[in-house]
Amino acid sequence: MYTAQGKMNQQELLQQYLPLVRRQALGLKTRLPANIDLDDLIQAGSIGLLDAMTRYDLNVGATFGTYASQRIRGAMIDELRTRDWVPRSVRRNARALEDAMHRVEQSLGRPAKEREVASAMGLTLAQYHQVLSDTNGSQMLPIDDVNEEHIDEACSRHITPFAELVNDRNRTHLMRAIDALPERERLLLALCHHEKLNLREIGLVLGVSESRVCQLHSQAIARLRASMAE
Incomplete structure (x- = not known):
């Protein structure tokens, strides 16, 4: 050297x-x-x-x-x-997703199904899945709002918007929200954020593609955000 x-x-x-x-x-x-x-x-x-x-x-x-x-x-x-790395339309759709999820689940008193949320957003199921895929990247920790240590922590994991919801103040509420998730989404979060598996490995466990893992992850985070916003 x-x-x-x-x-x-x-x-x-x-x-x-x-x-x-x-x-x-x-x-x-x-x-x-x-x-x-x-x-x-x-x-x-x-x-x-x-x-x-x-x-x-x-x-x-x-x-x-x-x-x-x-x-x-x-x-x-x-x-x-230096760039607007998440298009405004993606951020707008992410907020619309969370709002629709909150409305549907408040109305039904149970976790919303994909078709129900898609209908509330005025989208086809295919369009809804595209929104989930697009918003997964936008859920990275806000770069301008965290210090370099937090950025390193965020970048060291494969998918990390979950970390944004966790702090001492809302941990108990978050745990309740996780318990209320559909079983497959609870398992996905556990595999991702506790077992630290990557997309391919999670897909093998769940029997779905990597892109579907991203969609389900976005949906789980939207449910959690909707619950935390109550």
Whole structure:
């Protein structure tokens, strides 16, 4: 890693850590809307890696790998901050989904079925499923409202809007809301946020596709938000 003069061999570091850039970009991309391009994240992460190679100081105490990982992720987050990474229509549909879920479940006194919520929104079932797919990425922790430590925690998991609902003040209410979820959605949240399985693994357990996992996750979060808003 170092030349005969005791300096870091940047070419070797670049070759070693470029795969890390791609892994972090792929991990982040799974929680973002489809309009966010993977190559843009990789480019931003590569710039972060180059920045880490320039700024790293052996005296800081952290290994280069740890330092580089932080700079790579930070560069990707900065890239997302510079753009409106969730279209307004997606945010609008996410709010409409939560409102419809709340109205239907208040009226029926039980968890709403997909067709019932779709009907309340004036959508076909296929359109409703598309809204669920679109809103899953928008449920990432608000980037501008959390510090870097929280961003790291959010990015270390595969799907993380659940964490946004959890704090000391509303934990008891949230637990009650989770208990009221349909069984499959409770299982999905447990597999995702406790067992830390990825989309593919959760899909294998539930017998559904990865895209369906995202839809069910969005639906579960919408139910929880609707319940927490009461």
